[in-house]
Structures are given as C-alpha cells and as structure tokens.
Amino acid sequence: MSGFHWDWAFAWSIVPQLAQGVVVTVIATVAGSALAFMLGLVWTFLRIAQIRLVTPAVWFFVQFIRGTPLLIQLYFLFYVLPTWGLTVSALATGIIGLGLFFSAYAAEIYRAGIEHLPAGQWEAALTLGLPVRRVWTGIILPQAIRAVLPMLGNIVVSMFKQTALLSTITVLELLARGMAIGQMTYRFVEPLTLVGAFYFVVSYVSARALRSLETRDEVRA
Amino acid sequence: MTSPKSLWDFLPFFLGGVPVTLGVTFLAMAVAVPVAVILAIGRKSPHALARWPAGFVIELFRGSSALVQLFWAFYVLPLFGLTLSPLVCGVVVLGLNEGSYMSEVVRAGLDAVPKGQREAAVALGLPPRYRLFRIVLPQALPLMVPPFGNELITMLKFTALVSLVTIQDLSFRASLIGDTLGESGPIFGLTIVVYFVLALILGGLVRLLERAVGRQAGRNVVSVAAPHEARLPAASPLSVPAWALGGGG
Numbered sequence: 001m002s003g004f005h006w007d008w009a010f011a012w013s014i015v016p017q018l019a020q021g022v023v024v025t026v027i028a029t030v031a032g033s034a035l036a037f038m039l040g041l042v043w044t045f046l047r048i049a050q051i052r053l054v055t056p057a058v059w060f061f062v063q064f065i066r067g068t069p070l071l072i073q074l075y076f077l078f079y080v081l082p083t084w085g086l087t088v089s090a091l092a093t094g095i096i097g098l099g100l101f102f103s104a105y106a107a108e109i110y111r112a113g114i115e116h117l118p119a120g121q122w123e124a125a126l127t128l129g130l131p132v133r134r135v136w137t138g139i140i141l142p143q144a145i146r147a148v149l150p151m152l153g154n155i156v157v158s159m160f161k162q163t164a165l166l167s168t169i170t171v172l173e174l175l176a177r178g179m180a181i182g183q184m185t186y187r188f189v190e191p192l193t194l195v196g197a198f199y200f201v202v203s204y205v206s207a208r209a210l211r212s213l214e215t216r217d218e219v220r221a
Numbered sequence: 222m223t224s225p226k227s228l229w230d231f232l233p234f235f236l237g238g239v240p241v242t243l244g245v246t247f248l249a250m251a252v253a254v255p256v257a258v259i260l261a262i263g264r265k266s267p268h269a270l271a272r273w274p275a276g277f278v279i280e281l282f283r284g285s286s287a288l289v290q291l292f293w294a295f296y297v298l299p300l301f302g303l304t305l306s307p308l309v310c311g312v313v314v315l316g317l318n319e320g321s322y323m324s325e326v327v328r329a330g331l332d333a334v335p336k337g338q339r340e341a342a343v344a345l346g347l348p349p350r351y352r353l354f355r356i357v358l359p360q361a362l363p364l365m366v367p368p369f370g371n372e373l374i375t376m377l378k379f380t381a382l383v384s385l386v387t388i389q390d391l392s393f394r395a396s397l398i399g400d401t402l403g404e405s406g407p408i409f410g411l412t413i414v415v416y417f418v419l420a421l422i423l424g425g426l427v428r429l430l431e432r433a434v435g436r437q438a439g440r441n442v443v444s445v446a447a448p449h450e451a452r453l454p455a456a457s458p459l460s461v462p463a464w465a466l467g468g469g470g
C-alpha cells in the first residue's frame with residue numbers, strides 16, 4: 001500500500017554512501033581478475049605439463065569449481081579459511097573466491113588461445129633453435145593471450161557483476177550498501193534502482209567496447 | 222555451549238532441499254527456454270517494434286547482476302503493487318536472466334539452418350509465420366539441445382541465489398544448519414559436493430537426451446555458448462608439440 005514514488009532528493013543523498021560501495025566493488029573486480037588471470041595460467045601450464053597425478057588433479061579441481069555455485073564456494077571459504085589459520089578480511093576472502101572461480105574459466109580461454117596458434121609458429125620457433133622457455137614467453141604466450149583478450153575481458157565484466165555476491169559474506173560493496181540503506185530507511189526503490197543502474201551502465205558500456213574489439217580483431221585477422 | 226546435535230542429525234532436513242533446488246532449476250528453465258526463443262525471434266525480426274523491445278530486455282537482464290535483479294523484484298516490485306511469492310519471484314527472475322543469455326544460443330541455432338531452406342520456403346510462397354514455425358524452428362531446435370543442456374547445469378548453480386529470497390533450497394538449509402550448529406564450514410563443504418553430484422547427474426541425463434535427439438550437426442552449436450561465463454568446448458588433450466613440454470616445466 002505504500003505505493004511507488006521516486007524521491008530525487010533522497011536518491012541524491014545516498015549517492016556518496018553508494019560511491020563508497022563502488023570503490024569496494026572495483027577493488028574486488030580488479031584484484032579478483034588479476035588473481036584469476038594468474039591462477040588460470042598456472043592451471044593451463046599444469047595441464048600442458050602432463051605431470052602424473054598433478055595434471056588430472058588440476059583438471060578435476062577446475063571441473064569442480066565450474067560445476068558448483070560461486071555463492072556456496074564463497075560461503076565455504078568464508079567459514080573455512082579461518083579454521084585453516086587463514087584469518088583474512090571478508091573482502092580478501094571474496095577476492096580469493098572470485099579469483100578461484102574465474103581462474104577455471106580463464107584456464108580454458110588460455111588453452112583455446114594456445115591451441116589456435118598456427119602450427120607454423122611452433123615450427124619456426126623450433127627451426128630458429130630458441131630455448132623452450134623463450135619460445136613460450138617470446139612467441140607463444142604473447143600471441144595466444146592477444147588472441148583471447150576479448151574473452152578475458154568478458155571474464156572481467158562477468159566478475160564485475162558477480163561481485164554483488166560478496167554482499168552475502170559481509171563485504172560492504174555496492175549491493176550491500178544499497179541493501180543497508182534500504183533496511184535503515186525502509187526505502188528500497190532508490191538505492192536498489194541506483195545499484196542496478198550502475199551495474200547496467202558499466203557492464204553495458206564495457207560489453208559494447210569488447211564487442212567492437214572482437215570485430216576489429218576479426219577484420220585484422 | 223556445545224550442541225549435542227551433529228551435522229548428521231540434520232541430514233534428512235538438508236537433503237529435503239534437493240527436490241526444491243531441482244524444482245526451481247526446472248521451473249526456471251521452463252521460463253527461460255520460451256523466453257530465449259521469443260527474444261531471439263524478436264531480435265531477428267524485420268520490424269523495429271519487435272526488434273527493439275527484445276534487444277532492450279536482453280541488454281537489461283544481461284547488463285546487471287542477477288542478484289540485484291532478484292532483490293529488486295523482491296523488495297521494489299511490491300511497491301508497484303506487484304507482490305510475488307518468493308518462488309515466483311525467483312523462478313521468473315532466473316528464467317528471464319538466463320533466457321536473455323540463451324537467446325544467443327537460439328540465434329546461433331536459427332542461423333545454423335541452411336539459407337537454402339528459407340529461400341526454398343520463400344520460393345514456394347509460404348507466409349513468414351509458416352516459414353518460421355514449420356521450416357526454420359523445427360530444424361533449429363534439435364541443434365539447440367546440447368547448448369541448452371549446458372545451460373541447465375548453469376541454471377542449477379544459479380538457483381543457489383534463490384536461498385537469499387527465503388526459498389528453502391539446499392543453500393538456504395545449509396545456512397540454517399550452519400547457524401544452528403554454530404559451525405558452517407562442514408555443511409557448506411557438503412553442500413558444494415551435493416551440487417557437484419547433481420550437476421554430474423544432470424550432465425549425464427543431458428548426454429542421454431542428446432543421443433536421443435541424435436543429430437551430429439548439433440555439435441557445431443556448442444561453441445556458440447552464451448558469453449557471460451566465457452564457456453568453451455569441453456576439455457580435449459592439448460595440441461602442443463612434445464618438444465615444447467621439456468626443459469623448464
């Protein structure tokens with residue numbers, strides 16, 4: 001019965017509080033992406049290396065992470081990390097959770113990038129007699145990663161949207177701030193709509209930018 | 222201080238969440254599939270009046286966080302006078318969100334129908350509606366079965382969110398049990414395993430369904446998965462020359 005009405009003055013008044021949440025959301029996205037990209041590369045190399053027991057274990061771990069909900073993984077880390085002696089802030093737990101979850105997807109993307117390199121690149125490297133390490137760091141990885149940059153960009157956009165889940169493990173990111181304002185003032189319309197609009201604008205613009213990057217790559221290829 | 226109860230005492234209550242989780246998964250999927258088909262057809266329509274709203278819905282649901290959409294539907298929609306039960310709210314939001322992503326799969330399926338089929342239908346003078354429902358869609362739908370199977374498993378994981386709008390699924394019950402025991406680690410560890418097992422079972426069922434549909438062409442569509450999780454074709458051995466594996470490690 002309360003009825004819907006939008007109060008601009010109230011909406012403006014909560015912007016500073018929401019902006020504090022935006023900062024946390026951005027930190028989580030940037031740090032989570034960095035972790036995911038590094039771990040993803042580690043998983044890829046462990047798969048390539050074909051080490052007995054390790055490679056199958058990594059494969060299973062990656063499947064397991066991809067096969068289960070991020071929300072529960074976050075809960076699990078939140079409650080279990082302290083019992084393992086790893087007492088870190090909720091934000092750090094969230095970053096670890098996001099990083100682990102998306103590293104499983106990043107690994108697949110790196111793999112695709114490496115597999116899609118023309119065989120001639122390997123042959124040329126072999127012919128030139130470059131050391132193996134140099135082949136990877138100088139020839140294969142730079143090309144493979146450049147080819148999959150738009151897909152890695154998609155991971156950042158997905159992660160940005162998924163940071164909203166961190167609100168469930170007490171991280172005061174954007175959604176948590178919006179909900180807190182709603183619960184304190186009994187006004188949910190403005191905070192939740194502003195939160196949604198912020199997510200929408202940022203991810204819409206970045207998705208558009210990534211799409212143009214993809215098409216530009218196609219033209220160049 | 223210490224509760225005499227252990228996790229195992231709550232096991233029946235916890236596993237009671239399995240039918241709830243699966244029920245929400247299938248209900249949301251039942252919303253998502255028609256939504257995806259309608260959105261994809263709308264997006265390809267020659268009429269701006271159909272194309273524009275479809276594009277708007279797709280971008281709206283893909284553009285923001287599913288959890289934010291869920292909370293918005295749960296807390297803000299009642300202020301418009303639209304009070305949905307938690308179940309309807311969860312199923313509709315998940316269905317619309319996932320349907321928006323799946324519309325991409327449907328679009329790829331529609332595009333995969335050879336152009337000659339459409340041209341032949343035009344040459345025969347079939348009306349547009351007939352072309353779509355009798356010629357294109359019946360050929361496109363079997364192609365979409367494998368990617369829809371992947372989406373079913375995505376949906377299963379997705380449903381954990383509805384626990385946050387008070388639906389008593391696996392996640393909700395796990396939180397409750399954790400609070401009661403005062404120790405949440407073990408129950409959430411168990412919850413992850415249960416979700417994984419459910420995903421394996423659903424994955425197996427989907428593969429049986431694929432075999433039943435039995436169209437080799439369907440394989441081509443798998444790679445055109447929705448981009449929100451940057452999915453790629455299933456694992457295969459890496460094609461890296463053997464000499465590049467030696468050395469450094």
